Each structure stands twice: as C-alpha cells, then as structure tokens.
Amino acid sequence: xxxxxxxxxxxxxxxxxxxxxxxxxxxxxxxxxxxxxxxxxxxxxxxxxxxxxxxxxxxxxxxxxxxxxxxxxxxxxxxxxxxxxxxxxxxxxxxxxxxxxxxxxxxxxxxxxxxxxxxxxxxxxxxxxxxxxxxxxxxxxxxxxxxxxxxxxxxxxxxxxxxxxxxxxxxxxxxxxxxxxxxxxxxxxxxxxxxxxxxxxxxxxxxxxxxxxxxxxxxxxxxxxxxxxxxxxxxxxxxxxx
Amino acid sequence: xxxxxxxxxxxxxxxxxxxxxxxxxxxxxxxxxxxxxxxxxxxxxxxxxxxxxxxxxxxxxxxxxxxxxxxxxxxxxxxxxxxxxxxxxxxxxxxxxxxxxxxxxxxxxxxxxxxxxxxxxxxxxxxxxxxxxxxxxxxxxxxxxxxxxxxxxxxxxxxxxxxxxxxxxxxxxxxxxxxxxxxxxxxxxxxxxxxxxxxxxxxxxxxxxxxxxxxxxxxxxxxxxxxxxxxxxxxxxxxxxx
Numbered sequence: 001x002x003x004x005x006x007x008x009x010x011x012x013x014x015x016x017x018x019x020x021x022x023x024x025x026x027x028x029x030x031x032x033x034x035x036x037x038x039x040x041x042x043x044x045x046x047x048x049x050x051x052x053x054x055x056x057x058x059x060x061x062x063x064x065x066x067x068x069x070x071x072x073x074x075x076x077x078x079x080x081x082x083x084x085x086x087x088x089x090x091x092x093x094x095x096x097x098x099x100x101x102x103x104x105x106x107x108x109x110x111x112x113x114x115x116x117x118x119x120x121x122x123x124x125x126x127x128x129x130x131x132x133x134x135x136x137x138x139x140x141x142x143x144x145x146x147x148x149x150x151x152x153x154x155x156x157x158x159x160x161x162x163x164x165x166x167x168x169x170x171x172x173x174x175x176x177x178x179x180x181x182x183x184x185x186x187x188x189x190x191x192x193x194x195x196x197x198x199x200x201x202x203x204x205x206x207x208x209x210x211x212x213x214x215x216x217x218x219x220x221x222x223x224x225x226x227x228x229x230x231x232x233x234x235x236x237x238x239x240x241x242x
Numbered sequence: 243x244x245x246x247x248x249x250x251x252x253x254x255x256x257x258x259x260x261x262x263x264x265x266x267x268x269x270x271x272x273x274x275x276x277x278x279x280x281x282x283x284x285x286x287x288x289x290x291x292x293x294x295x296x297x298x299x300x301x302x303x304x305x306x307x308x309x310x311x312x313x314x315x316x317x318x319x320x321x322x323x324x325x326x327x328x329x330x331x332x333x334x335x336x337x338x339x340x341x342x343x344x345x346x347x348x349x350x351x352x353x354x355x356x357x358x359x360x361x362x363x364x365x366x367x368x369x370x371x372x373x374x375x376x377x378x379x380x381x382x383x384x385x386x387x388x389x390x391x392x393x394x395x396x397x398x399x400x401x402x403x404x405x406x407x408x409x410x411x412x413x414x415x416x417x418x419x420x421x422x423x424x425x426x427x428x429x430x431x432x433x434x435x436x437x438x439x440x441x442x443x444x445x446x447x448x449x450x451x452x453x454x455x456x457x458x459x460x461x462x463x464x465x466x467x468x469x470x471x472x473x474x475x476x477x478x479x480x481x482x483x484x
Contacts, residue, residue, distance in 0.1 A: 056400050057340050060347050060393050070336055074346040076318075081339055094312055097323055098299050104316040105302050111353060119361045119374065121381035132361065132374045139363035151302050158298050 003029040003082075006046045007063040011232035012184075012225075014075045014110065015063040020176040021079060023219040025086035031224070033062075076103045079173045088173040099167045102155065102174040106181050109148050113188065114233045116140045116240065126230075126237070137240035141192040145185070146199070152178060153200040163202045164209065171213065178203065179210035184234030189241040244270040245324075248288045249305040251276040253474035254426075254467075256317045256352065257305040262418040263321060265461040267328035273466070275304075318345045321415045330415040341409045344397065344416040348423050351390050355430065356475045358382045358482065368472075368479070379482035383434040387427070388441070394420060395442040405444045406451065413455065420445065421452035426476030431483040 003022060007015025009031075022029045032049075035041025049066075050059055059073030065081070072078050080100055083089030089099050114122075119136040120129040152166075161169040166178060182203060185193040197204045210216055219225055228234055245264060249257025251273075264271045274291075277283025291308075292301055301315030307323070314320050322342055325331030331341050356364075361378040362371040394408075403411040408420060424445060427435040439446045452458055461467055470476055 056402055057343075058393070058396060058400070060390075070339075072339055072343065074343045077339060077343045077346055080322075080342065097312075097314055097319060100322065101299075101314065101316045101319045104319055108353075111350075115357065115361075119357075120377045121385070123381060123385055129377075132377070135362045135371075135374070139365060143363070143365055148302075151300070154300060158300070160298055 001068060003027060004032050004066040005029050005063060006032050006049060006059075006066070008046075009034040009043065010226065010229075012180075012228065012234070013063075013232050016180055016226075017075050017106075017173075017177050018063050018065065018078050018082070019224070020180055020216065020219075021082055021086055021088055021173045023224070024171065024176055024213060024215050025088060026215055027086055076100065076107050079103055079177070083173050086173075088171065088176070090168050090170075090172070095167055099172050099174045102166055103177055105148070105151070106174070106177045109144075109181055110233060112140055112144055113184065116188075117235050117237060126235070130239075133237075133240060137189075137237075138242070141189055141196075141241070145189070145192060145196050149196050149200040149203055152203050156202040156206065164206065166206075171210075175206060175210055176216075179207050179216075182207040183211075184228065187228040188234040188236050190236070191241050243310060244272050246272050246274050246308040247305060248274050248291060248301075248308070250288075251285065252468065252471075254422075254470065254476070255305075255474050258422055258468075259317050259348075259415075259419050260305050260307065260320050260324070261466070262422055262458065262461075263324055263328055263330055263415045265466070266413065266418055266455060266457050267330060268457055269328055318342065318349050321345055321419070325415050328415075330413065330418070332410050332412075332414070337409055341414050341416045344408055345419055347390070347393070348416070348419045351386075351423055352475060354382055354386055355426065358430075359477050359479060368477070372481075375479075375482060379431075379479075380484070383431055383438075383483070387431070387434060387438050391438050391442040391445055394445050398444040398448065406448065408448070413452075417448060417452055418458075421449050421458075424449040425453075426470065429470040430476040430478050432478070433483050 005015065005018055007013060032041050033043050033046040037044050046062060057071055063075060063078065064071060064073035065078045072081050083099065089096050116137040117126050117133050118129065119132045126133060155166055156163040159165065166172060166174045211220060247257065247260055249255060274283050275285050275288040279286055288304060299313055305317060305320065306313060306315035307320045314323050325341065331338050358379040359368050359375050360371065361374045368375060397408055398405045401407065408414060408416045453462060
C-alpha cells in the first residue's frame, strides 16, 4: 500500500525532506493534504487525522507519515523509519546511527534557518519582528552557517568510502537532506551561501550530484516540487542576506 | 567497559538527558570532562577528542558518548543507542519509534527554552539581547509552553497501558527526559510553569514520580547532579517569567 504523507500544502517545509526520500526511492505515496477535498484529502483530512480523539500516538505537528497502522511524526524519526524500507541507509547499526546523527544536525540547522526570520515568535509575521530578524540572520550567516558547512565538509572529507556521500559509498537519506538544506540556503541567502560554499566544495558537489540523481532530477522539474516561497522555512528576504 | 560521556562541566545542559538515563539504569559511566586533567580527563580531554584529525565520525558538539569503538553525538541519537542497552525502551519497533519521537519533541522544546534567553545569538551574552529575550520568552510562556504541555498530557492520557508512563507500562528514557524538561522549566519559569502544570496534572505526577525513582532520587541528592544555573539551558531570569 502507498505511504501517506501528511504535510501543509503550499510549502516545501519539513515535509520536503520526507518527499525527497520517497521520490529518490521511487516509492508509491500519497501527498494527502495536497489532494482534493472531494476525495477525502486536502488540509481538512490532515486536521481531521491529527484531531482524532482515539489516536494513541498523536503527532505534535506535521509532517507525519502513515504506513498501515504505523503513524510516525518528526521528520528525523520518519526518515529513521523509512530509511531501511527505501534502501536509503546502510544495514549496519553504527552507520544507521551516524546517518541519523547527521539528519539530526541538519534538523538543527533547519530550525536555526526558520528562526533567522522568526526569532521572536512563530505566531507573529516576519514584519512584526524585522529588527530582531536582522540581528539573528546576521549572526546566522556570519557564525553558524560557516560552522555547520565546515562540519559537513569535514564529514565528507573523512568518509573512508569516499567524499561523494556522507555515509558509505551509496546515497542515503542524509545526502538527500543535505541537498535540500543547501538548496534552501542558496534560495534564502544567495550571497552568503555562495560565499560560504567556496570553502565547502565537497558539499557543493554533493548538492549538484543529488540534483542530477535519476529520480530526483525529474522530480525537481515536476509540479510535485513546490517552489521555494516566503511562507516556508527557507525565505528570501534580501535585507537579511547582506 | 564503562560508557564515557563527554559534556561541558558546570552545566546540566543537554548532557543531563543522557546522565539521567545512565543513572536510572545504574550503568557504569565516566563523566569525562568533569574529571581531573591530571588523569587525562577534564575539558582538555573533551576538546582533544573532538579535534582528533583521524576521527571518521566527528561530533558537531557535545554531548557525545563513547562506547568502545562507537562514538555517538546528538542527545536523541545517544538515547536511541542507549535505550535498548539500558532497558529503557520497549523491544517493539513501533514503540521504540514512538519513544524516539517523544524525545525529538522534547529536544524541540529544549531548543525553544534556550532561545527564550538567547533569541539573537548563542555567541552573545543574555545582557546583549534582553529586549529580544523579553518578547520571545513572553511568547514561549503564553503560547508554546501550554501547547507542548497539553500534548504531553494528551500522550499520557491516551497511553493504553496507563497514564503513569509516556510509553507502555514501564519507565523509558522519554519519561526521564520529560522529568528533566519539567524540572528545568520549574526552575526557569516558576510562575508560568506552576500555572501551566495545573492543566497538565499527569505530567506533574510523572515528574514527581521520576524524582522518587529508586536510583534517580539518590542521584538528585548527589554531587553528580549539577545545580541549575544561569550558564545552562534552563536559566532563571525573573524578568522573563512574568
């Protein structure tokens, strides 16, 4: 049976990390909230699922994945679950753990990127926190971004199986997620990111290689790939990319 | 061989979630950075380990755990690794995944608590971001804290095995982590947290029960439990707890 992915329509957001794994593996899935309400899909179906009073393991927030009786929320946990099923992680426990550790670090960066435009409150608009965002984005671009990129570059350089993948010699969900992180940062902070990538050439190469992967390349051209926009996590506000 | 835990001495921080699991299980461990430099321990040993050029899987940041040849960083990944080894998680995959999902949500709250006093930059002092912290902490206490607590209360209420544990009928590392989260919030935001806990009585009961657990109770009285302070994640600034 097809996997059911539940995530807000209209943005890539955290759901995109799951989509990329499903797409790269050629898995069959339904992107429920982007479907038609008349077919029992759409945002109504997402909200209804989350609010089921009988749900023993209620998701705190989208994205969540439904696979038969299994319901998993939290992006990294979804990928932990899907990884072995989609052939996107090693069979060895230590490598699986390392892949997951990389994913958790990517999740940390994603949260920091979100807060670069929303440092005060998710419940407020960007326009209501512009001075704070300017300070936070400056620190992110000057200190955090180079530090994270240097670490991922180092991980690639130290991979005993070669520097084209983060773990082992095959594509893992962590590679896909690093692609998405880099892609989002190139959209949000083009000036700072292009500058920073010069010091992380293997990260840049991995990004470009994933974009060319046999199933990812057509996906990125398809309508299933939502364009980056200013409702998502990666937002381009030129005043924050100085 | 004893586990080696590496974390900054002087604060509970994220290392405390790992310590609580090790302590509750009565596991043998060395808290390396709190040891004596003359014995090859202390912060110097932590930094030296992280900076080893030959380390194939370098931690991005403490805490990290060393178990023989295995090196694991990221608090949630450490607990994913330790859980089965310490008997602090179910043997069933779906329950393990659910426990991990709870842990990841606790990690999200912890990051928000940190940012309530550091909304602009980790690299700056609190004194350099007080107006921003005031706005962020207000939003955290008014919106985020009640939302998270309501979710954990709901998880306890819906546990088919009873509302004294988050997962199943036995203590898991997620229970220990929820204890720590509540304990930290009671320190940081006593007014807001006491008010919020009135609407989450099962969360309050779980907190009190974990504090009485046979190995946790003596641990909390021991010198191994570092006191909360204004260098850690949970900081008490009365002006933020209005």
